[in-house]
Amino acid sequence: MNTEALKKQDFLPVLLGSDINVYGMARSFHEAYGYKSVAVGKGILPACTHSHIVEVLKVEPRLEEDDVFVRTLTEFAKNFSGQRLLLVPCGDNYIKMLVRNQTKLRGIYEFECISEELLMRLSIKESFYQVCEEHGFSFPKTTTCTYENHKNLELPFDFPVIIKPSNSVAYWNCKFPHKKKVFVANTREEFDAILDAIYGSSYKDHLILQEFIPGDDSKMRVMNCYCGKDKKVKLIALGNAVLEEHSPEGIGSYAAIINGYDEKLNETMKNFLEGIGYVGFANFDMKYDERDGKYKLFEMNLRQGRSSYFVTAAGYNIAKWLADDVIYNKPMDLTIATNKVLYTIIPTKIIFDYCPDTAVKAEAKKLIDEGKVVNSYYYKKDRSLMRWLMFRRNQHNYFEKYKRYFNNKGLRD
Numbered sequence: 096m097n098t099e100a101l102k103k104q105d106f107l108p109v110l111l112g113s114d115i116n117v118y119g120m121a122r123s124f125h126e127a128y129g130y131k132s133v134a135v136g137k138g139i140l141p142a143c144t145h146s147h148i149v150e151v152l153k154v155e156p157r158l159e160e161d162d163v164f165v166r167t168l169t170e171f172a173k174n175f176s177g178q179r180l181l182l183v184p185c186g187d188n189y190i191k192m193l194v195r196n197q198t199k200l201r202g203i204y205e206f207e208c209i210s211e212e213l214l215m216r217l218s219i220k221e222s223f224y225q226v227c228e229e230h231g232f233s234f235p236k237t238t239t240c241t242y243e244n245h246k247n248l249e250l251p252f253d254f255p256v257i258i259k260p261s262n263s264v265a266y267w268n269c270k271f272p273h274k275k276k277v278f279v280a281n282t283r284e285e286f287d288a289i290l291d292a293i294y295g296s297s298y299k300d301h302l303i304l305q306e307f308i309p310g311d312d313s314k315m316r317v318m319n320c321y322c323g324k325d326k327k328v329k330l331i332a333l334g335n336a337v338l339e340e341h342s343p344e345g346i347g348s349y350a351a352i353i354n355g356y357d358e359k360l361n362e363t364m365k366n367f368l369e370g371i372g373y374v375g376f377a378n379f380d381m382k383y384d385e386r387d388g389k390y391k392l393f394e395m396n397l398r399q400g401r402s403s404y405f406v407t408a409a410g411y412n413i414a415k416w417l418a419d420d421v422i423y424n425k426p427m428d429l430t431i432a433t434n435k436v437l438y439t440i441i442p443t444k445i446i447f448d449y450c451p452d453t454a455v456k457a458e459a460k461k462l463i464d465e466g467k468v469v470n471s472y473y474y475k476k477d478r479s480l481m482r483w484l485m486f487r488r489n490q491h492n493y494f495e496k497y498k499r500y501f502n503n504k505g506l507r508d
Contacts, residue, residue, distance in 0.1 A: 098174065101131060106179040106422050108132040108414070109171070109204065111189035113151050115440065115471060118142040119404030120183055121149035122474050123414035126407065135171055141489065142472065145481040159264070164192045165199045172203045181422055182206040188264045190398045191218060205421055207324045207374050209397065217371075217395055219261060230367045233389045235305040235382075242299045245290045255307035256280045258289055262300040269298040275343040279307060279504035289506050308382045308391050312339045313452040316390060317349055318364060318379040319403045321416045323427060326372045328365045330416050332406040332432035333357055337459060338441070338450050341500040347380070349402040350493075351439040351446050353458055354409045354432060360390060361431055376413070378403065405438035408469040437462040440471050441493045449497055 101107055108124045110117045113136040121132040125148040134143060135153040143149050153171050157163040172180055182204035184190040193206065194214045200206075209217075216222050227234050236252045239261065250256065258278040260266035271292050280286035293302065308314070315336035323329045337351035368377060378400035380393040399413060406413050411432045419425040437459050439446070450456050462468055472486050499508075 271296040
């Protein structure tokens with residue numbers, strides 16, 4: 096990528112990471128301004144390879160260490176002296192690093208983020224559920240376990256039970272056979288085996304244990320919001336899941352989404368974010384519980400979601416909200432997303448093969464027939480032979496993944 100050409104841009108997006116979230120942000124910036132982005136990460140993932148709109152210019156395997164993080168970004172900025180650099184963290188670990196080191200990077204990069212105190216309240220799941228309770232959010236019946244007490248734990252609810260890490264960064268770095276992003280245990284025997292496997296690895300932090308909310312993937316909801324530096328909500332976009340990913344590393348990530356709308360939920364979320372004084376992107380995962388008609392909130396990501404390009408695809412370019420606030424200081428009123436598209440990272444045939452909800456499939460078909468379908472990976476202005484071949488291989492692999500892993504959330508391949 097021509098760095099001299101990059102210097103001619105009014106500002107340069109510097110994205111932290113190299114996954115599909117990074118590519119979605121780069122695509123959003125390119126659609127909004129025609130600007131190319133650069134990235135800094137621990138490695139280079141396929142989503143950002145052979146691209147004309149984003150390039151990983153710096154790889155630092157130790158980027159999650161505070162001193163290395165600050166030194167790497169400080170040195171990187173020297174390549175673009177005099178240019179406005181908009182820093183955009185695209186992963187849980189990167190937003191935490193930025194919050195902890197924000198005073199050292201201000202004046203070098205332009206960004207807004209929350210305080211470290213608020214970060215700690217929201218990023219650890221146990222304290223996050225406390226905040227939810229304070230603001231009237233419903234969430235699944237939840238308890239925790241520790242390395243010390245996991246063998247003698249009495250559960251306060253019945254099986255099935257969801258098992259997930261409290262510390263997602265530490266869990267990401269651990270290894271053990273049949274590791275999955277999230278587990279579901281249907282029996283006590285499965286539960287004990289899963290906990291023994293997790294705590295047999297380097298992971299020794301708390302685990303979150305939750306009741307399983309009935310319903311397939313299409314009952315999941317994802318909400319992306321942007322809060323300005325004035326701590327007022329500027330954008331709210333709800334997505335209704337069609338399918339999630341089912342590979343071990345992808346469980347809980349959205350593979351296909353149709354935009355939704357819920358006025359009461361919008362108002363609740365607005366009051367919550369403004370009540371805690373939030374700044375920046377926020378992403379919420381929840382599930383609609385047909386037993387009581389309530390949304391049960393699972394977690395909050397302190398960044399735009401991995402699938403947040405679904406908001407841009409519907410006509411609400413998230414990069415523009417960020418740049419208008421941080422770079423251009425434009426006043427903005429609240430926008431509620433209402434347009435609908437089918438966002439996907441998988442072949443549409445998989446939707447009709449695996450989604451069990453006939454009404455959801457009918458809505459997906461209608462949007463496809465109307466030409467309102469967008470694959471996050473495929474961008475007409477970022478085409479090359481290598482990227483096309485990579486895209487075709489990526490799409491083909493999903494057929495094998497769903498065949499092998501669909502609804503497999505236990506301690507097995």
